[in-house]
Amino acid sequence: MCGRFVQSLSPAEYAQSLNLDLFDSTPIGRYNVAPTTGVHVIHQVGDRYRDSVIPWGWKPQWATGGRPGPINARLETVATKPFFRPIWKSGRCLVGADGWYEWKTDPDDKKRKQPYFICLKSGDPLLFACIGQLPHGDEEPGASDGFVILTGAADAGLVDVHDRKPLVLSPDFALSWLSSDTSADDALHIAEHQELPAEAFEWYPVSRDVGNVRNKGPHLIEPIDDPLL
Structure with a gap:
């Protein structure tokens, strides 16, 4: 499950990975993005692309x-689950990221966990396939807007095979995912068959400081030499 990730680059840099020359060039600088917080999302509005900040x-x-909404959606059921029906066909979007965190748990002590940072071996930005309720035209994000990250099958975990991993697309398929010309059926095919393979990623242990949402800064993604697990 993807519950924390890094979005440190500028919206322009994430867009450039899609060959889109637009958006703000100011670095976002977030190394501990947590659920319910506002996140930069790329989506299509008419014949153009937009960067919006939504929860x-x-x-x-x-x-x-009063419970907050889910932050992830299972690829296996997202196209048929009534809960996501309002956003599945018309709410496709992307989240650019540097990588995400995953926790490895000691099987003998469930409270003993070690975070790992997962990123592309190439060093390129990641593009998470997402769906959401998105702003229209030039309007500001509304109170009901938000997004969820699609996650892959249960055996797709990297650090721990029991974990689910976010669906990461190559730039070419990410653009097709965004496009309003792509049907819902074709989008599902992309999600099911075109995610980047495990071999494209690398991971390493990082400080347990990332477990506290109040901790921020680039030190959170620096490798450590003495992991618990």
């Missing part, structure tokens, strides 16, 4: 109760 997490208006 990580979403639920439909009919979902009552």
Whole structure:
């Protein structure tokens, strides 16, 4: 499960990986992005692309109760689950990231966990396939806007094979994912068959400081020499 990630580059740098020459060149500088916080999201508006900041997490208006909405959606059920029906066909978007964190748990002591940072071996930005309720035209994000990250099958974990991993697309397929010309069926095919393979990634242990959302800064992605696990 993807529960924390890094978005340190500028919106322009993430867009450049898609050969899009637009967006703000100011670095975002976030090394511990947590659920419910505002995140830069790339989406299509008419015949152009837009960078919007909307919360990580979403639920439909009919979902009552005080609990926040989910932050991830399972690829296996996202196209058919009524919960995500309002955003599946028309809410495709991308989140640019440097990498994400995953925790390895001691099987003999569930409270003993070691975080790892996962990124591309190439050093290129990651492009998470997402769906969300998104702003239209030039309007500001609304109170109901938000997004979820699609996650791969249970055997797709990297650090721990039991973990789910975010769906990461290559730039070419990421653009097709974004395009309004891509049907919902074709988008599902992309998600099911075109995610980057495990061999494209590398990972290493990092400080347990990342477990506290108040901790920020580039030291969080520096490798450590004495991991717990």
